[in-house]
Amino acid sequence: xxxxxxxxxxxxxxFLLLLLxxxxxxxxxxxxxxxxxxxxxxxxxxxxxxxxLIGYAGMSSFGHAGFFGLGGYVVGILAFHAxxxxxxxxxxxxxxxxxxxxxxAIAVTALAALAIGALSLRxxxxxxxxxxxxxxxxxxxxxVSLKTYGGDDGxxxxxxxxxxxxxxxxxxxxxxxxxxxxxIFLIAMRHLVQSRFGMVLQGLRxxxxxxxxxxxAPYRVRLAAFTIASAGAGLAGALNANLLRYVSPDSLHWTMxxxxxxxxxxxxxxxxxGAVLGAAAFVGLQSVLAQWTExxxxxxxxxxxxxxxxxxxxxxxxxxxxx
Amino acid sequence: MLRIEGLQAAYGHSQVLFGLDLHIGExxxxxLLGRNGMGKTTTIRTVxxxxxxxxxxxxxxxxxxxxxxxxxxxxxxxxxxxxxRxxxxxxxxxxNLIATAANRLRRPDAxxxxxxxxxFPQLASRTQQxxxxxxxxxxxxxxxxxxxxxxxxxxxxxxxxxxxAPLIRDEIWHCIAALKAxxxxxxxxxxxxxxxxxxxxxxxxxxxxxxxxxxSSAELDxxxxxxxxxxxx
Numbered sequence: 001x002x003x004x005x006x007x008x009x010x011x012x013x014x015f016l017l018l019l020l021x022x023x024x025x026x027x028x029x030x031x032x033x034x035x036x037x038x039x040x041x042x043x044x045x046x047x048x049x050x051x052x053l054i055g056y057a058g059m060s061s062f063g064h065a066g067f068f069g070l071g072g073y074v075v076g077i078l079a080f081h082a083x084x085x086x087x088x089x090x091x092x093x094x095x096x097x098x099x100x101x102x103x104x105a106i107a108v109t110a111l112a113a114l115a116i117g118a119l120s121l122r123x124x125x126x127x128x129x130x131x132x133x134x135x136x137x138x139x140x141x142x143x144v145s146l147k148t149y150g151g152d153d154g155x156x157x158x159x160x161x162x163x164x165x166x167x168x169x170x171x172x173x174x175x176x177x178x179x180x181x182x183x184i185f186l187i188a189m190r191h192l193v194q195s196r197f198g199m200v201l202q203g204l205r206x207x208x209x210x211x212x213x214x215x216x217a218p219y220r221v222r223l224a225a226f227t228i229a230s231a232g233a234g235l236a237g238a239l240n241a242n243l244l245r246y247v248s249p250d251s252l253h254w255t256m257x258x259x260x261x262x263x264x265x266x267x268x269x270x271x272x273x274g275a276v277l278g279a280a281a282f283v284g285l286q287s288v289l290a291q292w293t294e295x296x297x298x299x300x301x302x303x304x305x306x307x308x309x310x311x312x313x314x315x316x317x318x319x320x321x322x323x
Numbered sequence: 324m325l326r327i328e329g330l331q332a333a334y335g336h337s338q339v340l341f342g343l344d345l346h347i348g349e350x351x352x353x354x355l356l357g358r359n360g361m362g363k364t365t366t367i368r369t370v371x372x373x374x375x376x377x378x379x380x381x382x383x384x385x386x387x388x389x390x391x392x393x394x395x396x397x398x399x400x401x402x403x404x405x406x407x408r409x410x411x412x413x414x415x416x417x418x419n420l421i422a423t424a425a426n427r428l429r430r431p432d433a434x435x436x437x438x439x440x441x442x443f444p445q446l447a448s449r450t451q452q453x454x455x456x457x458x459x460x461x462x463x464x465x466x467x468x469x470x471x472x473x474x475x476x477x478x479x480x481x482x483x484x485x486x487x488a489p490l491i492r493d494e495i496w497h498c499i500a501a502l503k504a505x506x507x508x509x510x511x512x513x514x515x516x517x518x519x520x521x522x523x524x525x526x527x528x529x530x531x532x533x534x535x536x537x538x539s540s541a542e543l544d545x546x547x548x549x550x551x552x553x554x555x556x
Contacts (some may be wrong), residue, residue, distance in 0.1 A: 196421060203411040210405065210411070214397055215397030215427075
């Protein structure tokens with residue numbers, strides 16, 4: 001019970017802080033804080049979706065950025081064709097409405113994940129890590145080679161996706177949109193991991209054969225989890241493209257997958273809400289350390305090592321106790 | 324409902340089953356007896372598809388299930404309670420029960436959480452507790468409850484009372500008797516011959532991977548050298 005109250009307190013304070021961030025940014029006259037806040041909310045969505053795989057299902061996907069970037073490119077490519085008044089593959093017209101573009105981004109990533117997962121999940125352990133990495137790298141080089149969409153240089157567009165009642169240039173409003181999507185996503189994920197599906201997923205991590213012997217088909221359950229998690233990354237990627245009004249192959253690079261993994265571990269794998277803290281810590285540290293040196297990873301590395309050694313359940317475990 | 328004919332199986336190069344036969348009718352309680360290392364657990368693992376058979380046939384509810392994947396065997400209605408109380412330690416009691424619950428055969432009198440809790444009242448007071456923190460007896464009850472929640476046609480109990488305190492053992496036997504009375508078909512591997520003789524419709528004795536004797540409890544009693552020779556009691 002005390003644990004639950006502590007959870008609620010940590011969670012409540014974190015969200016209160018995030019809610020008041022725009023005011024804080026104005027008060028401190030640091031407008032950059034707002035962009036950082038949006039970045040945190042977006043990374044938190046991607047990290048939380050990865051936590052479903054790493055923390056609950058015990059599937060260490062090393063290709064999560066592939067889906068993050070793919071979601072972003074859906075936004076970018078549709079915006080490109082809308083501006084160009086041309087057709088994608090000669091069939092699909094460009095789109096700029098968020099209520100159309102974002103679900104399409106989610107659907108496209110889910111489909112890609114279904115195909116990639118169907119192949120990768122025939123393996124497990126290190127082979128699974130390598131398979132997911134290989135597929136993400138294939139996506140990376142695919143977008144590098146697409147010269148129409150900027151290739152190496154990436155693809156910029158002028159306007160964010162149109163949302164009803166929200167001005168496209170209003171950064172504060174966009175920040176709140178990201179925060180709202182994060183909140184809804186976390187609630188949905190919490191329900192998912194507490195559902196029977198979530199229980200089976202955790203049981204599978206503990207003992208796959210035991211689960212099979214009670215009638216669970218491990219492959220199908222894992223594929224569903226992989227698809228759902230990757231679709232989450234696609235949603236985050238779509239938001240990220242909107243935040244920056246730019247997508248580049250960097251968002252699919254394997255270092256991005258690594259960054260997302262670091263966020264999950266920093267925040268505390270298997271805690272879901274830890275992803276928010278992990279993303280905040282990562283983005284915060286990155287911006288502070290990057291001012292100090294270009295090689296900010298030199299400082300980030302030891303911090304990560306210390307966090308893992310001192311708090312095995314990450315920052316969330318440190319603040320909120322056992323899950 | 325379950326018929327095993329000439330089943331052979333091996334772990335790598337060491338063959339364990341050399342032609343095992345066994346059959347169970349609707350609502351019957353059948354035992355698989357034999358000393359350690361004679362192939363009882365291997366038989367169960369092969370039936371469940373956890374170990375590929377080398378030869379022989381396993382038929383269940385009118386269909387050939389020889390060498391089928393474990394989840395497909397389970398989905399056809401075999402509920403395994405594995406040796407060593409294999410609960411999922413980090414899930415709670417309730418989660419262990421409902422995570423894999425199913426009624427694939429559309430039974431009208433399906434098992435519910437309440438029915439499991441009334442069968443094992445000790446579990447009812449621990450629904451939110453992590454299964455890993457339960458006592459051995461409670462974990463065993465949970466493992467049986469979990470198998471029942473899949474509403475199986477046949478329950479397989481592998482050493483369900485091994486290593487438990489006598490009082491807890493009695494409770495498990497009491498529950499097995501209740502299940503049989505309700506018409507549940509059960510296959511049991513256990514060392515407690517007295518309790519098995521009271522409950523079982525038929526016994527199968529396995530020696531070095533072969534069925535060497537089968538008969539009723541009365542027939543087993545009538546041939547006392549059998550138990551001595553094959554079971555070491």
